[in-house]
Amino acid sequence: VTNFKIHGVKSNKIEKFIFSICIPIFGLIVTILSDMAANTDTKKVKNDTNTQKSKIEKSKEFLTYIQSSVVDNLSLEDYEKTREIILSMQTLPLKKQCEICQITIWSKNIEISHISAVSLMRIKTYFEKFFVHMETYMDLSKIENIERYINGLNNYLECKIVYGSLKEKYVNKIISLLEELLEKNSNCEERYYHMLINRCLQAQKYNEAKKYAKILLDKYEINEERCNEILKVYYESKDEESLKKMINELKVMPKLTNESKNIVEFWERERM
Numbered sequence: 001v002t003n004f005k006i007h008g009v010k011s012n013k014i015e016k017f018i019f020s021i022c023i024p025i026f027g028l029i030v031t032i033l034s035d036m037a038a039n040t041d042t043k044k045v046k047n048d049t050n051t052q053k054s055k056i057e058k059s060k061e062f063l064t065y066i067q068s069s070v071v072d073n074l075s076l077e078d079y080e081k082t083r084e085i086i087l088s089m090q091t092l093p094l095k096k097q098c099e100i101c102q103i104t105i106w107s108k109n110i111e112i113s114h115i116s117a118v119s120l121m122r123i124k125t126y127f128e129k130f131f132v133h134m135e136t137y138m139d140l141s142k143i144e145n146i147e148r149y150i151n152g153l154n155n156y157l158e159c160k161i162v163y164g165s166l167k168e169k170y171v172n173k174i175i176s177l178l179e180e181l182l183e184k185n186s187n188c189e190e191r192y193y194h195m196l197i198n199r200c201l202q203a204q205k206y207n208e209a210k211k212y213a214k215i216l217l218d219k220y221e222i223n224e225e226r227c228n229e230i231l232k233v234y235y236e237s238k239d240e241e242s243l244k245k246m247i248n249e250l251k252v253m254p255k256l257t258n259e260s261k262n263i264v265e266f267w268e269r270e271r272m
Contacts, residue, residue, distance in 0.1 A: 079109040086115050094123055098159040120161055127156040143185050147192075150177050154195060168203070175199050175208075182212075190220060194229060206237035224253055224260055231263065243267075
């Protein structure tokens with residue numbers, strides 16, 4: 001192309017002819033290569049998504065296997081294997097560690113029970129120190145710090161190792177922080193709305209739960225997952241009229257999961 005006298009192409013018929021052929025061909029090649037690159041990127045994204053889903057499923061299977069192994073070992077009174085699992089489980093999520101320890105703490109073997117109790121106390125101490133650190137050293141007027149505190153509180157409550165008035169204190173604390181977060185950042189992740197709704201239900205604050213359920217529906221279009229979330233709110237708050245309306249919303253949605261179909265069928269039978 002560099003040998004063409006581009007500026008004089010109008011006065012040279014051969015150059016003009018060759019130039020008119022090359023441009024469309026070059027454009028076609030660029031288009032084909034661009035499409036190939038786009039398809040490659042699309043395939044890569046799909047493969048990455050599938051790989052991530054596969055990892056999550058394998059992780060769930062692995063955690064279920066460990067829990068089943070612990071139950072089996074205790075049934076067989078194989079305390080040595082149970083002890084090995086407890087001592088090597090610190091790489092697992094804290095919630096899963098707590099689930100295993102809450103099984104093994106009732107073991108007939110005193111050593112196993114003791115190790116489990118110590119492990120639960122270690123996790124509890126970790127969370128308590130985290131909360132003191134957040135309240136003492138972190139600026140809780142910043143959104144990122146509020147989110148960090150909320151996630152810590154939620155993980156602690158999910159571990160189910162705090163009870164009574166202390167549990168009630170933390171549930172009310174997380175509700176207060178979630179309300180503050182939603183007020184400061186209305187564009188926060190949707191999961192914080194779900195978290196707030198569920199914690200309000202846990203505290204039996206049904207009016208607040210319905211309030212945030214309405215905000216959720218106003219902010220996001222209705223789908224099966226959100227519909228089931230709101231159904232739980234109306235069911236626990238005994239709001240029969242709103243419950244019926246939401247059942248009708250769920251009923252007309254396409255491609256319902258078996259779980260949702262069962263919910264609809266159950267309430268249809270209840271009406272008869």
